[in-house]
Amino acid sequence: xxxxxxxxxxxxxxxxxxxxxxxxxxxxxxxxxxxxxxxxxxxxxxxxxxxxxxxxxxxxxxxxxxxxxxxxxxxxxxxxxxxxxxxxxxxxxxxxxxxxxxxxxxxxxxxxxxxxxxxxxxxxxxxxxxxxxxxxxxxxxxxxxxxxxxxxxxxxxxxxxxxxxxxxxxxxxxxxxxxxxxxxxxxxxxxxxxxxxxxxxxxxxxxxxxxxxxxxxxxxxxxxxxxxxxxxxxxxxxxxxxxxxxxxxxxxxxxxxxxxxxxxxxxxxxxxxxxxxxxxxxxxxxxxxxxxxxxxxxxxxxxxxxxxxxxxxxxxxxxxxxxxxxxxxxxxxxxxxxxxxxxxxxxxxxxxxxxxxxxxxxxxxxxxxxxxxxxxxxxxxxxxxxxxxxxxxxxxxxxxxxxxxxxx
Numbered sequence: 541x542x543x544x545x546x547x548x549x550x551x552x553x554x555x556x557x558x559x560x561x562x563x564x565x566x567x568x569x570x571x572x573x574x575x576x577x578x579x580x581x582x583x584x585x586x587x588x589x590x591x592x593x594x595x596x597x598x599x600x601x602x603x604x605x606x607x608x609x610x611x612x613x614x615x616x617x618x619x620x621x622x623x624x625x626x627x628x629x630x631x632x633x634x635x636x637x638x639x640x641x642x643x644x645x646x647x648x649x650x651x652x653x654x655x656x657x658x659x660x661x662x663x664x665x666x667x668x669x670x671x672x673x674x675x676x677x678x679x680x681x682x683x684x685x686x687x688x689x690x691x692x693x694x695x696x697x698x699x700x701x702x703x704x705x706x707x708x709x710x711x712x713x714x715x716x717x718x719x720x721x722x723x724x725x726x727x728x729x730x731x732x733x734x735x736x737x738x739x740x741x742x743x744x745x746x747x748x749x750x751x752x753x754x755x756x757x758x759x760x761x762x763x764x765x766x767x768x769x770x771x772x773x774x775x776x777x778x779x780x781x782x783x784x785x786x787x788x789x790x791x792x793x794x795x796x797x798x799x800x801x802x803x804x805x806x807x808x809x810x811x812x813x814x815x816x817x818x819x820x821x822x823x824x825x826x827x828x829x830x831x832x833x834x835x836x837x838x839x840x841x842x843x844x845x846x847x848x849x850x851x852x853x854x855x856x857x858x859x860x861x862x863x864x865x866x867x868x869x870x871x872x873x874x875x876x877x878x879x880x881x882x883x884x885x886x887x888x889x890x891x892x893x894x895x896x897x898x899x900x901x902x903x904x905x906x907x908x909x910x911x912x913x914x915x916x917x918x919x920x921x922x923x924x925x926x927x928x929x930x931x932x933x934x935x936x937x938x939x940x941x942x943x944x945x946x947x948x
Contacts, residue, residue: 542661542662543661543662543663543664544572544661544662544663544664545663545664545665546570546571546572546663546664546665547569547570547571547665547666547667548564548569548570548571548572548665548666548667548668548669548944549571549572549574549654549656549663549665549667549668549669550564550571550572550573550574550668550669550671551573551574551642551645551656551668551669551670551671551672552573552574552575552670552671552672552673552918553573553574553575553577553578553579553580553581553629553636553638554575554579554580554581554582554583554625554671554672554673554918555580555625555673555918555930555933555934556671556672556673556917556918556933556937557573557575557634557636557669557671557917558573558579558602558625558628558629558632558634558636559602559671559917559933559934559936559937560573560669560671560917560937560940560941561573561629561632561634561635561636562602562604562632562634562934562937563937563938563940563941563942564941564944564945565632565633565634566941567941567942567945568945569941569944569945571635572635572636572637572663572665573634573635573636573637574636574637574640574641574642574656574658574663575636575637575638575639575640576639576640576641576642576659577638577639578638578639579622579625579626579629579636579638580621580622580625580626582673582675582696583618583621583622583625584618584622586675586696586697587618587696588695588698588699588700588720588721588724589618589699589700590617590700590724590780591617591618591720592615592616592617592618592779592780593615593616593621593779594615594716594777594778594779595615595750595752595779595929595930596612596613596614596615596750596752596779596783597610597611597612597613597614597615597616598612598613599750599752599753599931600616600752600929600930600931601624601930601931602628602930602931602934603931603934604628604631604632605624605627605628605631607620607624608624608627613750614782615779615780615782615783637660639659639660640658640659640660641658641659642656642657642658642890643657643658643659643890644656644657644890644891644892645657645668645890645891645892645893646892646893647893647911648664652666653665653666653667653913654666654667654668654893654913654914656668666913667913667914667915667944667947668913668914668915669915669916669917669940669944670888670891670902670914670915670916670917671917671918672888672918673918673919673928674884674886674918674919674920674928675696675884676884676885676886676887676888677884677885677886677887678694678695678696678697678880678884679694679880679882679883679884679885680692680694680880680882681712681802681880681882683802683803683804683805683810684805684810684870684878685805688805688808688870690870690875690876690877690878691704691705691876691877691878692877692878692879692880693877693878693879693880694879694880694881694882695713695717695718695721695879695880695881695882696884698721698879700724701724701725701728701730704725704730704876704877705876705877706876707730707731707874707875707876707877708730708731708732708733708873708874708875708876708877709722709725709730709731709732709733709875709876709877709878709879710732710733710734710735710802710810710868710870710875710877710878710879711725711732711733711734711735711878711879711881712735712802712878712879712880712881712882713735713737713774713880713881713882713883714734714735714736714737714739714774714776714788714881715739715774715775715776715881715883716774716775716776716777716778716786717881718734718735718776718879718881719734719776719778719786719788719791720778720780721879721881722734722791722796723778723780723791724780726791726794726795726796731795731797731873731874732795732796732797733796733797733798733799733868733873733875734788734791734796734797734798734799735799735800735801735802735812736788736798736799736800736801736816736819736820737772737774737800737801737815737819738772738773738774738819738822739773739774739775739776739819739822739823739826740773740774740775740776740823740826740827741775741776741777741785741786741787741788741823741824741826741827742754742775742777742785742826742827742830743785743827743830743831743851744777744778744779744783744784744785744786745783745785746830746831746834746848746851747834747835747838747845747846747847747848748845748846749834749845750783751777751830754830754833754834754837755925757834757837758833758834758837760925761924761925761926761932762924762925762926763924763925764921764923764924765921766921766925774883776823785827788820788823789820789854789855789856789857789858789861790855792858792860792861793855793858797860797865798816798820798858798860798861798864799812799816799860799864799865799868800812800813800814800815800816800819800864800866801813801815801819808869808870808871809867809868809869809870810867810868810870811866811867812864812865812866812867812868814864814866816860816861816864817857817861817862817864820857820861824854827854828852828854831851831852886900886901886902886919888902893911893914894910894911895909895910895911895914902916902919904916904922906922906923906936906939906940907919907922907923907936907939907940908940908943912947913944913947915940915943915944917933917936917937917940918933918936922936923936923939
C-alpha cells in the first residue's frame with residue numbers, strides 16, 4: 541500500500557479545520573485537511589432544524605468573509621452557516637478531502653512525525669492538528685432504562701417536534717440547546733417539563749449592544765480559565781426568533797413546568813433535586829451582575845448608550861418554582877419522550893499517543909500538546925473563553941500555525 545506524505549495533517553473539516561488551513565496556507569506550509577463526512581457536518585446533521593447561531597452575524601464569522609445577504613445583527617440559520625463554511629473553504633482553496641475517517645494516529649517508528657491510518661489509506665505527517673471540536677460524544681446519563689418504553693434522545697439527535705411521538709416531553713438540561721428546544725416544543729403545543737440546573741442567563745441585548753459585544757468590552761472573551769466552581773454551570777442564551785433573553789419565568793407563564801435537576805428513576809417515577817428555586821435565583825443574580833458591569837463600563841468610558849431600567853424588572857416566581865415537583869410519574873404525566881440536553885464529552889480513542897493528563901483530557905498549553913508536533917484546536921477553554929467559537933478558533937489557529945511552522 542502506498543503511503544502519502546505531507547508536512548501537516550489537519551483532522552476535521554469544520555470551523556477549526558478551515559481556520560487551521562487558512563493560517564497554514566499563509567505560512568506556506570504544505571498541508572492536507574481530512575474530514576470523515578462533509579464540511580461542517582455537525583452543523584448539517586447533528587443539530588435541530590430551526591437552529592440559528594447564538595451570536596449575531598457580525599460576530600459569529602471569520603475575519604475574511606461576511607455572511608452574504610444577511611443583516612449583520614441577524615442570527616444565521618444552520619443552513620446559512622453550512623453555506624458560509626463551504627464558501628470559505630473555496631475562498632481559501634482549502635486542500636480538504638471529505639469522506640475520509642482517521643482510524644488511528646500513532647508515532648512513526650523513528651519518532652519523526654506521525655502515521656495516520658485512514659479509511660482511504662496511510663498518511664504520514666510531520667505535524668498533526670486535531671481539529672475535531674468540542675462536540676464529540678453525546679452524553680446521555682444512564683437514568684431511565686430502555687425498557688421504560690420512553691423515546692429518549694440526545695439534543696444532537698433532535699430535529700423537530702414532529703419527530704417525537706404524541707405526548708408530553710421532559711427536556712433535561714436548560715442551557716442554550718435545552719432551553720431553545722423546550723421553547724420550540726411548547727410553541728408546538730406540547731406539554732413540556734424542563735429540568736433546570738445551575739446556569740448563567742445573560743441578557744441577549746442591553747443598552748443597544750448584543751451580549752457578545754459586552755463579553756468583549758468587559759474582557760470576558762479573553763478569560764483564560766473558567767472560574768472555580770463553575771465547571772458544571774451552563775449558559776442559556778438564544779438567537780432564536782430574532783434573539784431574546786432566556787427567561788424561565790416567561791416559559792412557565794406560557795405553560796411550561798420547570799423542575800430541578802434530574803435524579804434517579806425508580807418504578808416509572810423520576811426524581812428531581814429540591815434546587816430549582818436556588819438555580820433560578822442564581823441565574824437571576826448572574827443576569828443582574830452583567831447589567832451592573834455593563835452600566836459601570838458605560839459610565840467609566842463615557843459611552844452614550846440608551847438607559848434601559850426596564851431590563852432590571854424580574855417577575856415573581858411561578859408556582860412551579862415556589863412549589864417545585866420533587867418527582868414525576870412519567871406515565872401518569874403523559875411523558876412519552878425525554879430529550880437529554882446534557883452536553884458532550886471528548887472522544888480521542890483514535891489518538892494512540894501519550895498526549896493526555898491523568899483525567900484523560902488533552903495535555904496542552906494553548907493547544908500545543910506535550911507531544912512535539914501534535915496540536916489540539918477548537919476545544920473549550922483551549923486558550924481562552926472564545927476558543928470554541930467561530931472567531932475565537934480562527935485566532936487560536938493562527939497561533940498554532942505559527943508554532944508548527946517554526947518547529948524544526
